[in-house]
Amino acid sequence: MTADSLAERAALGETVRAVLRRHADTDPWPVLCAQVGVAALAVPEAYGGAGAGVPELAVVARELGRELVACPFLGSSVLTTLAILEAGNPTDHSRLLPGLAEGTSTAALAWTSAAGRWCPEEVACAVTASGDRCTVDGSAHYVLDGDTADLLLVFADTGHGLALVEVDPDQRGVRRAGTPAMDQSRSFARVDLTRAAGRRLGSGDARPGLRHVRDLACAVLAAEQAGAAARALEITVAYSLEREQFGRPIGGFQALKHRMADLHVLVETARSAAEAAAEPGPHQSRMAAVAKAWCSRALSEVTAEMIQLHGGIGITWEHPAHRYFKRAHGSAELFGPPHQHLARLGRMAGVGV
Structure with a gap:
């Protein structure tokens, strides 16, 4: 870790904190995206992002945690963006990441069951493939911002491993409902999928x-x-x-x-x-x-x-x-x-x- 990187992270933290102070009574998310670029941090520069790493994401998270800011940073800009980067291919990245980097769209990741174990060995949904098409079934719980996200990604069991599947959240086979939580500054949803049409990202086992x-x-x-x-x-x-x-x-x-x-x-x-x-x-x-x-x-x-x-x-x-x-x-x-x-x-x- 160099002195320059430490100074850059300190400046990032100060900038985020200043924005949160100025917008204490309004939604700071649009400003954080447009002026600070927090939604673009994890996205590589080739896809319109900042090409930063987890240390920079952690700096932003620390400042958001100080004020308990309700925004899609953790669910969309961290969890789902990282999942796309890990499981998708360059074509998937080119198609999905620019909008997330701009903050003009948000994404949610459906993963765990009602048990809430968040274990890579256990997922809530299963996928069945037929040629280039696939269908997803299951009920995912505790989906961060799952009822409002524009893009829905699902980790599903193929029977031979895991796949990351993009699902249109507005189709008939998808039912999304916000679920009450103890922490009202965190938004969760339950996502039920019944033969929902999907598009697999990447190939191979995503586990x-x-x-x-x-x-x-x-x-x-x-x-x-x-x-x-x-x-x-x-x-x-x-x-x-x-x-x-x-x-x-x-x-x-x-x-x-x-x-x-x-x-x-x-x-x-x-x-x-x-x-x-x-x-x-x-x-x-x-x-x-x-x-x-x-x-x-x-x-x-x-x-x-x-x-x-x-x-x-x-x-x-x-x-x-x-x-x-x-x-x-x-x-x-x-x-x-x-x-x-x-x-x-x-x-x-x-x-x-």
């Missing part, structure tokens, strides 16, 4: 690509969690210096200083884990599993303390504490719960878990 996509998505999500944890702690520390008991701010009591120090350690270690997971290298899969497990824990603990230290106002609808708490518990399950990734780490280390 290895899906494994890689999960690792990269976990790394980006970990950065989002680390950003949310940092902001939750900032809000909590500020409140502890305002709220008084016995004529002095509660933040001045030694017991609370110790608790704040423990939270600071959680936030900083989460940041370090997320940054390590975003860097490419031979150990990225391992680091992604570490980051997903640790950042999930860090955000959950920080937001639980946030609620506790705010007292009664921490559970009111008007205060943001409950939003961070809900994001913590929702994101902990997304792309696989922590215990699932800890089990992966055990298998990597050759330990039965």
